[in-house]
Amino acid sequence: MQVRKEQLEIPGLLRIEQGQGNLTRIVITSPLASAEIYTHGAHVTRYEPAGQPPVLWMSQSSWFDPAKPIRGGVPICFPWFGPKQGDTTAPAHGFARLMEWEIESTSHSNGTVVVTLVLRTSEATRAKWPADFVAKYVVSVGAELSMQLSVQNTGQSPIRFEEALHTYLTVGDIHHITIEGLGGANYIDKMDGAKTKPQSDRLINFTGETDRVYLNTTSTCIVHDPDKKRRLEVSKSGSNATVVWNPWINKAKAMPDFGDEEWPGMVCVETVNVAQHAIELPAGLTHVMTAKVRSWPTK
Numbered sequence: 001m002q003v004r005k006e007q008l009e010i011p012g013l014l015r016i017e018q019g020q021g022n023l024t025r026i027v028i029t030s031p032l033a034s035a036e037i038y039t040h041g042a043h044v045t046r047y048e049p050a051g052q053p054p055v056l057w058m059s060q061s062s063w064f065d066p067a068k069p070i071r072g073g074v075p076i077c078f079p080w081f082g083p084k085q086g087d088t089t090a091p092a093h094g095f096a097r098l099m100e101w102e103i104e105s106t107s108h109s110n111g112t113v114v115v116t117l118v119l120r121t122s123e124a125t126r127a128k129w130p131a132d133f134v135a136k137y138v139v140s141v142g143a144e145l146s147m148q149l150s151v152q153n154t155g156q157s158p159i160r161f162e163e164a165l166h167t168y169l170t171v172g173d174i175h176h177i178t179i180e181g182l183g184g185a186n187y188i189d190k191m192d193g194a195k196t197k198p199q200s201d202r203l204i205n206f207t208g209e210t211d212r213v214y215l216n217t218t219s220t221c222i223v224h225d226p227d228k229k230r231r232l233e234v235s236k237s238g239s240n241a242t243v244v245w246n247p248w249i250n251k252a253k254a255m256p257d258f259g260d261e262e263w264p265g266m267v268c269v270e271t272v273n274v275a276q277h278a279i280e281l282p283a284g285l286t287h288v289m290t291a292k293v294r295s296w297p298t299k
């Protein structure tokens with residue numbers, strides 16, 4: 001492992017260390033941005049463009065435990081989203097965020113640092129999902145944060161899966177932000193019996209617990225944040241749905257790994273393929289989904 005670690009580290013730009021909970025953490029510090037990625041779940045927990053405050057939100061109450069997901073940053077949800085249909089014992093949001101991913105390679109170019117992590121079929125994955133696959137995750141840390149999840153079907157029959165890059169964003173105050181980019185779409189309202197409703201206002205604002213799957217949505221979302229004086233853009237490809245989530249007061253209190261008072265400071269804008277947008281992947285083919293996050297200071 002020591003040899004591998006030395007081959008993967010990039011002096012002055014990338015080091016590998018034991019992070020919280022003794023989990024392996026990749027720390028990136030470049031002239032363009034700094035970031036941290038845990039190999040547990042291939043989980044990006046920090047992204048800060050140079051001279052700017054953190055873009056990703058992390059709970060101070062998060063677990064850092066091999067058996068539990070990290071709360072905040074960018075969990076990878078795969079191969080299902082939410083509860084697994086017909087199996088109440090299966091972990092929420094799939095197993096990918098609970099597994100140790102291998103660091104396949106690291107590189108850099110013009111100040112952007114690139115890390116590729118991989119998760120392959122194993123006895124542990126087969127026990128939870130009988131499919132053969134290779135999932136590759138390419139994280140590029142530069143003036144923007146780019147995350148590309150590729151899933152290859154390495155088996156002999158078609159596979160079906162859901163996936164999400166569950167991006168937690170830091171905001172000044174959820175009551176003051178608006179999200180642009182989903183106006184005119186229909187959404188599944190998980191707060192109202194999964195009814196499908198139209199998003200008639202151009203901007204989304206928040207007045208209570210919000211848990212929505214916006215269907216047929218491929219466009220960039222912009223989080224306007226007057227308190228932090230910035231705009232966060234989430235752009236994407238290979239994704240046909242978008243989840244918007246804030247737990248509000250009661251749900252935050254009910255989650256042991258989420259501080260009771262933390263909910264006003266975050267919003268999730270998730271790049272996903274879920275529900276009717278689940279991916280059907282024939283044998284041998286690869287599906288690629290990318291999310292990019294960028295922060296723009298405003299006046």
Ligand code: BG6
Nearest residue numbers: 092093166190211212243245270
């Ligand atoms: C969101 C879902 O993406 O994730 C919510 O839409 C869910 O329904 C939330 O509560 C958090 O999920 P978890 O499993 O990380 O607590």
